[in-house]
Amino acid sequence: MEGKGIDGKLLLLEKSDEISSDEISHLAIDIGGSLIKIVYFSTNSKCSTKDEAPALSKERQEVPNGDLNYHILSGRLYFVKFETSKIEDCIKVLASKKLQQCGAQCRHSHAVDKIKIKATGGGAFKFADLFKEKLGITLDKVEEMESLVAGANFLLKAVNREAFTYIGGQKEYVQIDQNDLYPYLLVNIGSGVSMIKVDGEGKFQRVSGTSVGGGTFLGLGKLLTKCKSFDELLELSHQGNSRVIDMLVGDICGGMDYTKIGLASTAIASSFGKAISENKELEDYKPEDIARSLLRMISNNIGQIAYLNALRFGLKRIILGGYFIRDHAYTMDTIAVAVDFWSKGEAKAMFLRHEGFLGALGAFMSYKDENADLMPLQLVEQQPPKSSSCIVDRIHNSTCVHENETGAVDCRLRVSSSFKIYDEVKRC
Ligand SMILES: Nc1ncnc2c1ncn2[C@@H]1O[C@H](COP(=O)(O)OP(=O)(O)OP(=O)(O)O)[C@@H](O)[C@H]1O
Numbered sequence: 319m320e321g322k323g324i325d326g327k328l329l330l331l332e333k334s335d336e337i338s339s340d341e342i343s344h345l346a347i348d349i350g351g352s353l354i355k356i357v358y359f360s361t362n363s364k365c366s367t368k369d370e371a372p373a374l375s376k377e378r379q380e381v382p383n384g385d386l387n388y389h390i391l392s393g394r395l396y397f398v399k400f401e402t403s404k405i406e407d408c409i410k411v412l413a414s415k416k417l418q419q420c421g422a423q424c425r426h427s428h429a430v431d432k433i434k435i436k437a438t439g440g441g442a443f444k445f446a447d448l449f450k451e452k453l454g455i456t457l458d459k460v461e462e463m464e465s466l467v468a469g470a471n472f473l474l475k476a477v478n479r480e481a482f483t484y485i486g487g488q489k490e491y492v493q494i495d496q497n498d499l500y501p502y503l504l505v506n507i508g509s510g511v512s513m514i515k516v517d518g519e520g521k522f523q524r525v526s527g528t529s530v531g532g533g534t535f536l537g538l539g540k541l542l543t544k545c546k547s548f549d550e551l552l553e554l555s556h557q558g559n560s561r562v563i564d565m566l567v568g569d570i571c572g573g574m575d576y577t578k579i580g581l582a583s584t585a586i587a588s589s590f591g592k593a594i595s596e597n598k599e600l601e602d603y604k605p606e607d608i609a610r611s612l613l614r615m616i617s618n619n620i621g622q623i624a625y626l627n628a629l630r631f632g633l634k635r636i637i638l639g640g641y642f643i644r645d646h647a648y649t650m651d652t653i654a655v656a657v658d659f660w661s662k663g664e665a666k667a668m669f670l671r672h673e674g675f676l677g678a679l680g681a682f683m684s685y686k687d688e689n690a691d692l693m694p695l696q697l698v699e700q701q702p703p704k705s706s707s708c709i710v711d712r713i714h715n716s717t718c719v720h721e722n723e724t725g726a727v728d729c730r731l732r733v734s735s736s737f738k739i740y741d742e743v744k745r746c
């Protein structure tokens with residue numbers, strides 16, 4: 319079981335089997351074409367240090383609010399992912415943790431077949447029967463674009479140091495004024511890419527998309543380089559040089575800039591263009607150069623389409639999400655430079671720390687939209703990430719614990735007295 323940390327590290331749950339069922343109260347799932355993303359709220363953490371303990375207490379406060387009383391549960395939101403092709407592993411972990419017994423709607427239903435969890439992504443339809451059959455869980459579907467927008471809005475409004483620009487290799491965190499958040503263009507780079515004009519809470523329109531996305535990078539990359547995983551391909555791209563295969567303006571113009579149309583000699587004139595004339599076989603190219611050109615081609619293309627859509631609607635802010643980005647410097651740099659170049663500095667690309675979890679977070683947030691009697695849940699507070707959480711980095715199958723990074727978000731859930739999550743969890 320892996321989760322997301324800052325800097326593209328994978329985080330969390332060093333020994334996932336130690337998480338017992340009474341520690342997880344709410345869980346939402348996003349089942350995409352490449353990855354399954356899970357967000358869950360836990361009132362405890364095996365990774366916590368002494369310093370963090372107070373923030374993770376199972377505090378319950380009565381907060382009068384009109385006719386209703388609310389409990390405040392302190393804890394953390396955790397972010398976990400699986401490959402969609404290994405959905406059976408995901409199901410096994412969920413089964414082992416008896417998460418189905420902590421589903422948000424177990425209150426009225428001790429019968430296993432009445433348990434529901436919020437689910438989004440195409441897989442919420444595709445795998446609905448599998449979840450029912452193996453776990454007895456009904457996937458309560460939340461529309462994918464709606465979830466992406468709700469997740470992005472939540473992160474932008476409620477989580478400190480969430481959004482940042484990436485310019486010249488430097489991250490600059492931006493706290494966006496909530497009154498000045500809309501409109502923006504949300505570009506979610508998953509297997510494919512969705513571009514959504516966001517005008518407010520629940521006010522949005524999917525204005526464009528492209529099938530050339532993260533799935534294309536990974537799919538073509540596997541075919542062309544024999545890499546087995548995304549991490550391997552990304553790692554390889556670090557060492558490559560795209561000039562070996564890409565045809566540059568200078569290659570065409572005898573080393574000169576094409577000043578009249580504003581193209582420097584070093585600009586790419588044609589991605590992979592050198593391969594047409596060199597009479598070489600695939601094996602003659604280094605896999606790292608191929609990986610680099612591929613990453614650049616796809617990132618550039620997305621940056622350009624994003625810019626064109628921003629231009630179409632007069633949007634100045636482009637927020638990028640999706641697991642493809644993975645906090646990867648070269649990817650972010652290429653997209654940011656493409657947006658800056660094409661917009662002549664008018665539009666800004668912004669990235670998110672929890673970029674891969676927009677859909678899952680949005681689905682999680684949708685619990686609050688339920689009938690108040692069933693599930694009046696709201697995230698009411700968030701503290702900046704603590705400095706010392708456990709992060710488990712499983713890249714290349716090596717497991718090591720990183721200090722001082724975390725993708726988990728401390729928060730408090732407000733739940734009505736009529737929905738006693740903690741008691742429920744124990745009783746279920
Ligand atoms: N460990 C990984 N395994 C597979 N893909 C990864 C991994 N890490 C990052 N990626 C990239 O992230 C992409 C998937 O991103 P994401 O999870 O946001 O989309 P998805 O929900 O699976 O796709 P879609 O929304 O199009 O159905 C992959 O196509 C790949 O490029």
Ligand SMILES: CC(C)(CO)[C@@H](O)C(=O)NCCC(=O)O
Pocket residue numbers: 350351439440462508509510511512526527528529
């Ligand atoms: C089909 C979805 C929405 C599934 O998440 C995504 O993969 C996507 O936006 N693909 C791009 C499809 C297109 O607009 O051409």
